[in-house]
Amino acid sequence: MRIGLFISETGVHGSSIDDLVERATWAEANGIDTGWVPHIPWSLDALTALAIVGRETSRIELGTAVVPTWSHHPYGMAQHALTTQAACGGRLAFGIGPSHRNVAENWYGENYDAVIDHVRDYVSVLDACSAAQAEANETNGGPGGMGGTVSFAGDRYTVQSLLDVPGATPVPVFLAALAPLMLKLAGERAAGTITWMCDEHTHSTHVLPRLSAAAEAVGRPTPRVIAGLPVTVCDDIAKGKELAEQKFGMYRHIPNYARMLELGESGSPSEVAIIGNEEQVTERLASYEDSGVTDLAAMTFAVGDDVDERSENAERTRQLLAKLARKNRD
Template sequence: MTLDEHDGPDALPRLTDDLRRANDDGFASAWMSHIFGMDALTALAVAGARVPDIEVGTAVVPTFPRHPAALAQQARTTALATGPGRLTLGVGLSHRVIVEDFYGYSFKRPLRHMDEYLSVLLPLLEGRPASFSGETVQAQIRLTGPCESRVPVLLAALGPKMLRLAAERTEGTVLWMTGPATVRDHVVPVITAAAQAAGRPAPRVVCILPVGVTSDPESAYARAATAFRAYGTLPSYRAMIDREGVAGPADLALIGDEDTVAAQLDGLAKAGVTDFVALGFLTGADAVRTRAFLTSLVT
């Protein structure tokens, strides 16, 4: 289950209520995006400290705007707040337009950047010092704060080189705007083979997609087309949409009645998705119906 982005002075209490409801409904995990709203790790530290048991994850924190040591320090603090074994840190490159136009950083050599970034981030998350000097990242640092347990990392990966890096260095990948055929024929074969070659455990494949249970699929599709239109213009997602053989992001949304959406979820599981994360996008009675259906699956 994804956690909604909230605005206003009561944003954190509302987020905490959402997390508590997800936990009470029986969901195994709740995931928060990190775009231009609340800082995901800070928000999860607050909410997760007040709601026990449920896994909390970021999907995903962009790497370019912060040094890996700073991110490791924040993630370890969040893990301390939420308790051992509850936080999963999803990281990703973001997109050229955001990194260069919004933040003013260079997006050159993204694969090298991520490989070098992980060379600092991962040892620090394990409680070890980081000593690394690369082309894009340098660090000679040891964190002194408590580190009760290792913080697992997932890498947002779509292309084959990034998927192999995810398999070789992290626990797996977290996907967005990636359909079942692409998961089955591209993501899972590449990441699984790379993990096997590296002698690592089977990777986790976390798949996030919009879900809408409704008796009016045409209206839901139109809403999805409007809500997710921007993702069809970003090259990395566009490549996955084209690979899937569909026209746009709305075609990847799981839309229909309960039986239709259940069949789509079954297809994703058979494709190799280990964790499905639903992003609700409908309102009113259909939002209630969608939530009830998803809750029925886990209870």
Template sequence: MTVGVVLTSTSTVPGIDTTVELAKEAQEAGLRSAWFAQTFGYDAASLAAIVGREAPGLQVGTSAIPVFGRHPLLVSSQAQTAQAATHGRFHLGLALGTKHLTEDGFGIPYERPIARLREFLTALRPLVATGSADFHGELLTATTPLPAKVPGADPPVPLLVAAMGPQALRVTGELADGTLPLLAGPRAIAEHIVPVITAAAAAAGRPAPRIVAFVPGVVTADAEAVRETATEAFAFYERIPSYQRVIELSGATRAADLAVIGDEETVAAEVRRYREAGATEVVFTATGLGGEADRHRTWKLLGELAR
């Protein structure tokens, strides 16, 4: 099973040179993938392309670029450029985003998100595959009067969606290659995510979808203190309806309850639980949990599990 790490999150964004060094360290530890959050600062796809060039043993991906405020033609250009730069190791993660960030940040209404996701993926799929599109929907139009295929952008960029609700999962299973759930524990993955997305993919004649579980976690000797930090760090998600739902479906009451915190044996056991629940890949995100010594311990363990 592939095991990876998030190198930039919405709360932790080191400089580019530092990020590259962290990626090289992750690769040396045996980790297989590095992921980058989209913020209002760095462009996640560009950062993934840079890191993928500097650390050629890593798969790289975005987790995740909101579809609101973007257009399939422009996202396709970004994704194909990153794919060509990394020689086929780029994974495009998309998201619905949130009402708050969409309306306050872009000044556009957060309306019909599932319909927008469906149209976005429908237009994007042929763009990354062939460089052409002729899509005219209710919410989006994407046509290519000029060629839009980037040389070397092969194989076609995998499309993943941070989908956790049933409607988003059905669209993702039908039109994308997998999902990127965050704060979805093994119970929610096994009972609510895998069945819905797998059925949708099968009905559409698509391969079994990837389930890339993003898991907050760290190996540490001071689990109690780190748990307190996690409670503060993840409280933001408890105000977002989609996360409220998946936290509850996971059998938890707070987001921090889903953080994997403890010694090597504890963390390894939890990673196995995600795999048994149906996760095809596990990606750890520390989000400021623990110190440097904890990060080294965590990456060492994850590298061993990846082997």
């Protein structure tokens, strides 16, 4: 299992650009496989942030988890993602998703009904843009040197244009897929899925069977399964679960995540979270790998009664994840 972690804060106040670069360079230097950045209103634009980080790193994969589709027209989103891809030298893992009804309707003023139709067309435009970039790369800039041809006509989006971002390569798309139709689409057409609030049982009985069946039906290998999971190393599990409930308990009230909790055996966000000493965290991560998870996107949090204890446990968590990442690659 590849070991990644969020290199940008997901909580209130977010991260500054300097903080982000510091965390990304630490992750790369210590062997972490992927650095993930969320797209949230109280922090940096995810793709722009990764374009900056891409210039400061050379090996680590850089991912968005995830950019709401409603935030950009797909043609504009594709150019943005291709620019980030050029900035990071082809290391972008582009996570997108339709988010939730509240986000679509209240943040962006869009209609969330029949959301799968929106996502299908959205992915089609992104695919057409990646094909145009590949054409431009192969033909010295495409027709007239102004880019490859982008052509798509769907129910939600129609695009007839050109596109060529110098230095870019086609961008792999990862869908935040939890529901059956979304998992089917991810299996058929995406590089993988990004999950949240899914325990081992949910991955092995809900996510993997649908994803792999869809991929097999169209002659593709099963895509990557990237599990977003809260992770902390500490000696007091009860205290860790109490803090996890404070930080992540709200997700049981969000319909998409509530359904994942109902499908699982853990039942609560604090039970989905990976909490314990180094040995216990390592064992729990192995159980997620056994359930079919290919990648960890660790959302770390620090347990402790005072600043010193929290700092110590935060460092324990980072060092364990780095050690496991290096070991898994050996």
